[in-house]
Amino acid sequence: MNINDLNFKLSRRTLMGGAALLAATQMLGASNARAQNADRKFAAALGWTTYDSGRHLQDGFTAAVQELGGNLTTTDAGFDAKTQTDQIDSLIASKPDALFITPADAVAIAPAVQRAITAGIPVFCADSAVPGVAVNTTSMSNNFGMGAYSCEHIAKKLGGKGKIARVLLPQNESWDQRTLGMEWTLRRYPDIKIVADWAFALAGNVTPRQAVDNILTANPDIDAIWCAWDGAAVEGTLAARAANKPDLIITGIDGGSQAFTYIAGPSQLKLSMAQSFYEMAYLSVFYAQQHLSGKKTPRLVITPTYAVDESMLKAGIPDDFDVPGRAAELGWVRAV
Template sequence: MKKLLAVLLAGILALSLAACGGSAEPSSTPAPESQAAPAESGDAAEPAATGAAGKKISILTANLSSVTTNQMCEMMKAGMEKEGMEVTLVDTKGDFGQLASRIEDSVSAKADAIVIVSCDPGQIAPQLQTAFDAGVPVFGCDSGYMEGMMINATSDNYAMGQLITKYLFEDLMGGKGTVIALTHRPHPGVVKRCEAFDDMIKDYPDITLITEQHVEVPGPIENSRKIMENLILSNSAKDSVTAVWCGWDEPAIGATQALMDAGRDEVIVTGVDGNSQAVELINEGSNLKATVEQNFEGMSQIVVDELVKLFNGEEIEKGDRYAPATLITKE
């Protein structure tokens, strides 16, 4: 009996020692939430990065009837929507007073960003200042840049003006003859091209400027066609006009149409933009001989990329951003 009692006591002692030894091993049971390590100070208040998704963007222009302006607006809209942005596209059909009003509307509606397309910010400076004061970022596409804006995606318009003017004066005109200029100086890009033309013609004493004509927008093709028809009447002698220099492609198209209708196939026409209709006329062997193709897709993508960077909290280098351009002649 004593022997049996001793065996039982030994077993109980062994079990007791085993239980004590097990407490030294790490537990596989998760710690209760109340015992979890506290979060770093401020972690719980840090919002998750939302990026561009859901941001409200207003794209505003006064000239959606322009082929290239329409192209840029649609490419930007598609790119922004792909990133999850909500886009409103506004066209005021040449009315800058209405454009100014719609910018104010966008600020009141608390847009997350505004994009102005193919317009001079100087004409809407007070309304843009309202946006700056409200903290609404303003981007430009084929527009000018003014202090307070984020960026303006464009081409180096002065360099393009130099490129097409040099090609016209030297390669097409041979350094002599007469030229008509069709311009639209309210547009900041066209102004830069015109300034290149103004500077360069001084170096060609055997080239004479007959006249510079302002082309109204909207309707630049039809308006330039009418201007050219009148100029043909006042310069009716063959070879009285050597060339027509156009600040962008739509006046070049209108001038070409008028010259072709009048049988004035000796007159050379040049443009700038790389408009598909202009390129087609060049390849058909019409009066239109050359243009400089702007990279509108590149400009549009610059704006989309910079918006995404902004909404992801990245730093934006302010100022003009250039997309490269190319001289286009007959294939």
């Protein structure tokens, strides 16, 4: 063995030993942080826990509290604003160290959120902003950008000319921004005509499937359907199959296993703007911990969105794409 080989082995051994020590130190630091934060009491007033979006949000809150420390109480409003308002008031009375909220109807629950702030409880929102209320941190997607991007996808597929319908989601002010982004994109495509609109109402009796059935019956020559969320896009795909419309183009917004399965099919559902719900929730807990430790926190965080099409799902359907770092491992690049 020459001296260079010896130096290499010593250097490599030193490097590996240093890496192991760093990893051990990081694990010890995380363990210490959990111990220091163990007595912190958190509450989450979730607007919904159904669908992939609700499940990923709930998983993000749960994992973050487990990893960063504290105890978590969770409620589920099932998309009902009155129920969520009552749940927020009940959680205020329990005096948590911080309150996490995912609003289904942000305007309707704004007074309850303000009551939490007035009571001195730090509030952290995920997925949607609450208008007129100064919460500590909101972690959410670029809704305007997602609407614009998915509309651009349709416009390019149609070569800038065709007939489209829209399934809208005006219930939440943040979600409605998707429609505004879509409309901004269409200004550059005057030969694309909107021939039908349907606005979903949480308390309504018409399902997205029924609405798309009616749209396709009234407009048999339609080329595409832009949907403000994946639930409508999936139901629209089922309607397109029933109507024997194999060439119809459908896009959605949210991401998750259900939509990805249809996209990979392949099917009429061609694109989902996949949001980082898990990361939104995790950020809420992380910044609550930072705030309670006397550190600065951002007022607004825009989390990554990935424009997922069939080509990105060749290796399988990932359910953990929105765990921080996982999208990079998959080779996915942030679109918005």
